[in-house]
Amino acid sequence: MVHYPISLNLKNRRCVVIGGGAVAHRKVKELLATGTRVVLVAPQITAGLHQLAADGRLEWKARKAEANDVAGATLVVAATNDPATNARIWKAAQSHGALINVVDNPPHCDFITPAIVRRNNVTIAISTGGKSPALAAHLRRRVEEVIGPEYGLLADLLGSLRERVMAELPDPAQRAVFWQRLVESDLLDTLRLSGENTGEPAKQARARAKKMLVEFIKTFRE
DSSP, rough: OOOOOOOOOOTTTTEEEEEEEEHHHHHHHHHHHHTEEEEEOOSSSSHHHHHHHTTTTTTOOOOOOGGGGGOOOOOOEOOOOOOHHHHHHHHHHHTTTTTTTTOGGGGGGGGGOOOEEEETTTTEEOTTTTTHHHHHHHHHHHHHHHOOOHHHHHHHHHHHHHHHHHHHHHHHHHHHHHHHHHSSSSSHHHHHTTTTTTOOHHHHHHHHHHHHHHHHHHHOOO
């Protein structure tokens, strides 16, 4: 099966996770990172999930899952160790039109979750089409070695210039050339010195990017 990769905006959407173990905990953390309204349904949950519920990060229904728990949900994750419960929730999700992922059960998955590397606003998703989570995890570790925090800082820097570049360079072709020059410049090397912090190297990189924009604009106005 070939999956269609997309990035969903789940902010303030209702997403339901069924199950309270380690796998459910991981799925909940991934969803919370997107600003999702998470509803967790399970009679028992991990200490970490307990803390998230106590902090008001999610809504916990401390009981066994019911079919109507998925009503109004955008996404559903069934992560219990009970095949009968997972099958019942899958049928309910199909009935309510919610996309569902039944963990470790590809035939009952409308979507699969990739291995993810996050660097601020840079997100790299790695998928093996559900064939080998171990390989996806291996590839994620390899990517993490190559793509450091500096790439997230660069994305933030480029985003901060976006409106100005759009205004100063109305020609899409010119903008494409300018963005490519920034990406291929030494800005990454400078930002790499900042690590995960926005210290002096980051300030130097911002100043250099602005100077490059001024110089680029000047070449088209002379």
